[in-house]
Amino acid sequence: MNILIVSATVLEVKPLLDFLEIKVPTIGINQSKKTLNNHDIKVLITGVGMVNTALLMGKHMNSTIDLAMNAGVCGAFNKNRSLGEVLLVTKDIISEMGAENDSDFLTFEQLKLPGQTKFELNNLPKCLVNSKLQTAAGITVNTVHGNNDTINKVLNLFSPDVESMEGAAFFAGCIDFEADYIQIRAISNYVEKRDKSKWNLPLAIQNLNNELIQLITQL
Numbered sequence: 001m002n003i004l005i006v007s008a009t010v011l012e013v014k015p016l017l018d019f020l021e022i023k024v025p026t027i028g029i030n031q032s033k034k035t036l037n038n039h040d041i042k043v044l045i046t047g048v049g050m051v052n053t054a055l056l057m058g059k060h061m062n063s064t065i066d067l068a069m070n071a072g073v074c075g076a077f078n079k080n081r082s083l084g085e086v087l088l089v090t091k092d093i094i095s096e097m098g099a100e101n102d103s104d105f106l107t108f109e110q111l112k113l114p115g116q117t118k119f120e121l122n123n124l125p126k127c128l129v130n131s132k133l134q135t136a137a138g139i140t141v142n143t144v145h146g147n148n149d150t151i152n153k154v155l156n157l158f159s160p161d162v163e164s165m166e167g168a169a170f171f172a173g174c175i176d177f178e179a180d181y182i183q184i185r186a187i188s189n190y191v192e193k194r195d196k197s198k199w200n201l202p203l204a205i206q207n208l209n210n211e212l213i214q215l216i217t218q219l
Helices: 011-020 050-060 148-158 167-174 201-218
Strands: 002-007 034-036 039-045 067-076 086-094 098-101 104-107 118-120 134-140 162-164 180-190
Touching: 002 011, 002 050, 011 039, 011 067, 011 201, 039 050, 050 167, 067 167, 067 201, 086 162, 086 167, 086 201, 104 148, 118 167, 134 148, 134 167, 134 180, 162 180, 167 180, 180 201
Parallel strands: 002 039, 002 067, 067 180, 086 134, 134 162
Antiparallel strands: 034 039, 067 162, 086 118, 086 180, 098 104
16 A cells, blocks of 8 residues: 655654654655555655645645545634544635625635635545544634634634644645545644644644554554
């Protein structure tokens, strides 16, 4: 099996890289071959954001890949979720695609424009059949939310559990291929007025990588 693991930054998957003894550039993919349990593994670091993710996915996603995994941290709208909790994002939407009409926001669907902004995981890969990961709905944004008014607007429009800056772009990069693909994210913070003293990035990264290591070693 050929596995492609996609992350925005080295930091988010550093424990996995150490476990696999893989070296990757700040942006790019590991060039040396890495095999684990007869599976060939590549780790792609895209940089932060939808454009960077789409660009690198377009360059490196191909028909030889059997399983693509997007791994990263996220912010949670739902405060019933715990910091550090790892989630399987099964739905994602580019929430900012639309138009302002005075104080109202017109969604992409309301504007009836060509293209796709909504993505959904239709088939659960075999590696997750027995997984206990909770599922979540995500939005993908260029500007992470930190204002009560805009947070309430996006909650009313899309009812998301979490937000990231890459998830929907990853899904878009996978849909034209026969490979299985999944998006796994760990909660580093709640979506609220920005206060990094309340975040727990180390816990989110550790839990995320523990889950990734468990998944790939059980394949």
